[in-house]
Amino acid sequence: MSELYIYNSYTRQKEKFEPITPGHVGLYVCGPTVSGESHLGHARPYVTFDVVNRYLQHLGYKVRYVRNITDAGHFEEEGREAEDKVGKKALLEKLEPMELVHKYTSLFHWAMNRFNCIEPSIEPTATGHIIEQISMIEDIIAKGYAYEVNGSVYFDVKKYAASHDYGKLSGRVLDDLLETTRQLDGQDEKRDKADFALWKKAAPEHIMRWKSPWGVGFPGWHIECSAMSSKYLGERFDIHGGGMDLQFPHHESEIAQSTIAHGCAPVNYWMHNNMITINGKKMGKSYNNVIKLTELFSGDHPILEQAYHPMVIRFNILQSHYRSTLDFSNESLQASEKALKRLWEAYEALKGLTAPTGQEAGDAALDQKIRQAVAECADFMNDDLNTAKVLANLFDLAPVINSMKGGIIGTDAISAETFSLLSNAFKVYLEDIMGLQALQQANDEKLEAVMELVIQMRKEARNRKDFEASDKIRNMLASAGIMLKDEKGGEMSYTIQ
RNA sequence: GGUACCGUGGCCGAGAGGUUAGGCAGAGCUCUGCAAAAGCUUGUACAGCGGUUCGAAUCCGUUCGGUACCUCCA
Incomplete structure (x- = not known):
């Protein structure tokens, strides 16, 4: 069996994954800022890293998965007044900041649940770790890499860059950053444009302080x-994930701070998912093209032609590689919906098949084909989590399963062992690793x-060739949203729309 | 302006120097009381132009188009 390779944004190449502590993995993923509702764009990292988490566990690792909740609120835009994002919105909505935070945190959890994302092992909040943050800042000041001005503390990037590889993660050159023509307010406090804030003095109207x-x-x-990653995962841990847009300045700054505070680079493998776009543009507040998750699930948005089940969205995300941009469209999601239904029905059919007992395969070529397709899935996952290819292989197997169900191929065409490999593969890849579920919940x-x-009753009607009655039953069920299908051999099955 | 990345058949979307990705849609056939499924068959794709090579969608150069980051951002 092949070994897991993941693409490390820091080195810009695929690297063999080797944990710091054998058998254990420390995984940190940047969580949401709970000052507003999550949108489709947020779905991608959390689904992606849910699969990372699931896959590592599947490989037998004990994973500590830490995903923070940013509830402290940071400055809105440095170009304007420094203001507390959470605090500001709260005033508008006449809510207490923590009330707002609570509301959107709950909503976020609800959405994650609908996506069947496994909960992180620890979900620390920024407001719950002010002390840790302060002491880390003190440490950085003591080491001479941060300075205080008027009640704010800034990190001295230039000093850091003199002896460290600042900008490596995001592929940036410090001189370029200094040349940026952008005129930012409050710059006069900083010694250097590239410096970033570790602590900001709160203006009087600033609520969270x-x-x-x-x-x-x-x-x-x-x-x-x-502060939180080092507290729960150690000063050096295995994987840090997040959206590509966080590479700079967020992750670059993390590296710099932690390196000074702890004397070592904090992360072995940096993983970044690409953006979800809509009509080719990144989805984001500033683009005014946001589709919230609640709207997506309900279909209540001008762009949406229908409601989309969370599993359809999850499946759609998994059909592309996490490092490619993924363009949203109704057409794409509708295609995913049909595809997922088809694949899932094959999976259900597989579960209903009677396993062959023979050691020998009736059709050696088919038997071999199945074994190969199943074996390849592991290689695809190991190749930087290529879920798209895994799904393609499972789709290749669907006709075989459907043919067995329809009696076109006997199950004895393959050996008992191959059948068991096949059954196991569908369960493991679809449910355990990709975290997919049936669109319809258990009735x-x-x-x-x-x-x-x-x-x-319908069977009886058909047996006496009373097609008027049998059609009536089917039509009435259809209008109630239940699709009845005649199977080969007179059996019937139904699906709820 | 700086730095990256991308441009694949009607649509989505993998792949990556020589072999069908896959899905959705379309066409034909089979099965079926009908329907829906399902099965089989089917598709001259890799932005343009040069170059390297026995061979390039895949490597190099270049042009055009697009996106992202440089500022809060998943």
Whole structure:
């Protein structure tokens, strides 16, 4: 079996994954800022890294998955007044900041749940780690890489860059950063344009504020991840994930802070997912093209032609590689919906098949083909999580399964062992690793009993060639959203729309 | 302006120096009381122009187009 290789943004190449502590993996992913509702763009990293988490566990690693909640709120835009993002919105909505934070955190959890994302092992909040952040800042000041001005503390990037590889992660050259023509406010406080805030003095109207050695203020955005990741995963840990847009300045700053504070680079493997675009443009507030997750699930948005099930979105995300941009469209999602249904029905059919008992395959070529397709899935996952290819292979197997179900191919065409490999592959890849679920949740027993009765009645009608009655049953069910299908051999199955 | 990345058949989307990705849609056939599924068959794709090579969609150069980051951002 092949070994896991992941693309490390830091070195810009695929590298063999080797954990720091054998058998264990420390995984940190930048979580959401809970000052507003999550949108489609947010779905991508959390689904992507859910699969990373699931896959590592599948490989037998014990994973500590830490994903933060940014609830402290940092400055809106440096070009304007430094203001607390969370605090500002709260005033508009006449809510307490923590009330707002609570609301959007709950909504985020609800959405993650709908996406069938496994909960992180630890979900630390920025407001819950002010002390850790302050002490880390103190440490950086003590080491001479940060300075205080008027109650704010800035990281001295130039000094850091003199002896460290600043900009390597994001492929940036410090001189270029210094040349940026952008005129930013509050720059006069900084010694250098490239410096970033570790702690900001709070303006009087700033709601979220904490006491610190430098006066009342709030932490800079980047410091929270450094403080919390080192607290829970150690000063050096295995994987840090997040969206590509966080590479600079967020992750670059994290590296600089942590390197000074802890004397070593914080992360072995940096993983970044690409953006979701809509009509070719990144989805984001500033582009005014945001589709919230609640809108996506309900279909309540001018762009949306219909509601999309969370699993359809998850599947759609998994059909592309996480490092490629993914363009949203109704057409694409609708195609995914049909595809997922088809694949899932094949999976259900597979579960219903009677396993062959023979050691020998009736059709050696087919048997070999299945074994190869299944074996390749592991290689695809190991090749930087290529879920798209895994799905393609499973799709290749769907006709085989459907043919077995329809009796076109006997199950004895393949050996008992191959059948078991096949069954296992569908379960492991679809459910365990990709975290997919049936579009329709398990029906309740009473409905099932009623359906059994209806099916029985329709069978009887068909047996006496009373097609008027049998069609009526099917049509009425259809208008109630239940699709009845006649299977080969007189059996019937149904799906709920 | 700086720095990256991308441009694949009607649409989405993998791949990557020589062999069908896959999905959706379309066409034909089979099965079926009908329907829906399902099965089989089918598709002269890799932005343009040069170059390297026995061979390039895949490497190099260049042109055009697009995107992202440089500022909060998943």
